[in-house]
Amino acid sequence: MPNMEAKKVAKIMVEEVFVRLGTPRIIHSYQGRQFESELFREECRLFHIQKIRTTAYHPQSDGMVERFNRTLTSMLSAFVQENQTDWDEHIPYVMMAYRSAEHKFTQFTPNMLMLVRETTLPLDLQYEMPEHMKIETPNEWFCILQERLDRAHNVVPQHIEDAMNRQKKYHDLKMSWEKFKKGDKVFVYFPQRKVGCSPKLTSFWRGPFEVLEQWSDVLYAVNCDRKGEKQIIHCDRMRKKKEQVLNFECDAPEARDESIL
Structure with missing residues (x-):
């Protein structure tokens, strides 16, 4: 984005997210001015979106995004030049690799969960499967598609829940906090x-x-x-x-x- 103004952020949310993926039920963001502005609140009211926010100076409340940013920067560090001025040019190619790799928690690739199929990669073009092995009748294709959808929607939530419970267990082992009451x-x-x-x-x-x-x-x-x-x-x-x-x-x-x- 050229800037982080509220008008630009609201416009990009509509033109790059809502019209492509549909409107979400909930938007979770940090407490930046562009997300707390009256313009963005009106946009959420228009699309019937619940707006929630992170706790200030507490990055753990946005842990999924922070963890993805760590993965992305780690991947970019393997390709950028020494002066680190070309990192933005590598993002599309790094994201292509990320979307085609199986996720540890869901045990599916992001492409499979979003498109219900794997995308064609350069390696697939180089070692292309013979045509006679790809032929499927429309009915067979529909059965395969339905099976993939059912499997993804049934298996992935359980994998995510198991991963969340495992992470919470290890996180709580190190946690200790005080209790406060009104007036303290x-x-x-x-x-x-x-x-x-x-x-x-x-x-x-x-x-x-x-x-x-x-x-x-x-x-x-x-x-x-x-x-x-x-x-x-x-x-x-x-x-x-x-x-x-x-x-x-x-x-x-x-x-x-x-x-x-």
């Missing part, structure tokens, strides 16, 4: 680096702020916006403020009086 004073982590300041000497924790309400088991509304408005914060970025009490304040008043005398 908390510090919030903002990983924003300042120009000219060393990150080693910069404190990324701001606050204390107040927990306004609980949205889910891990999401809370906190008044940590620059204007004092609420933001939805993941518990990973929150730490409860602990009251600082001096040693003599822990003693009973009588004991404190005796120690003074």
